[in-house]
Amino acid sequence: CATSSCHRQNSANHEWVQHFCQLIKNTVQFTCYVHEDHINEALLHKFYGPETMFNTLFWPLILLLISGLCLLITWFFDKCHVWHDEKPIIA
Numbered sequence: 001c002a003t004s005s006c007h008r009q010n011s012a013n014h015e016w017v018q019h020f021c022q023l024i025k026n027t028v029q030f031t032c033y034v035h036e037d038h039i040n041e042a043l044l045h046k047f048y049g050p051e052t053m054f055n056t057l058f059w060p061l062i063l064l065l066i067s068g069l070c071l072l073i074t075w076f077f078d079k080c081h082v083w084h085d086e087k088p089i090i091a
Helices: 010-026 050-078
Strands: 033-035 038-043
Antiparallel strands (some): 033 038
């Protein structure tokens, strides 16, 4: 199984490798995640869970819908006549 990306310091990398080796030695079974196209590679932890996927898709979509609704409401009430009585002098 692969672990997360490398740390910036070599000592931190060495410590994490030692921790991972101890985890493998002490644990008889653990869950790995294998992609169907790359069966010779496995991940120890999922990067994107259901909550992450929900937040990635739901909140931008809600923001887009609310922004569009605000634009439609503004257009409905003002009908692009906001600058109808425009004055040529800026003071």
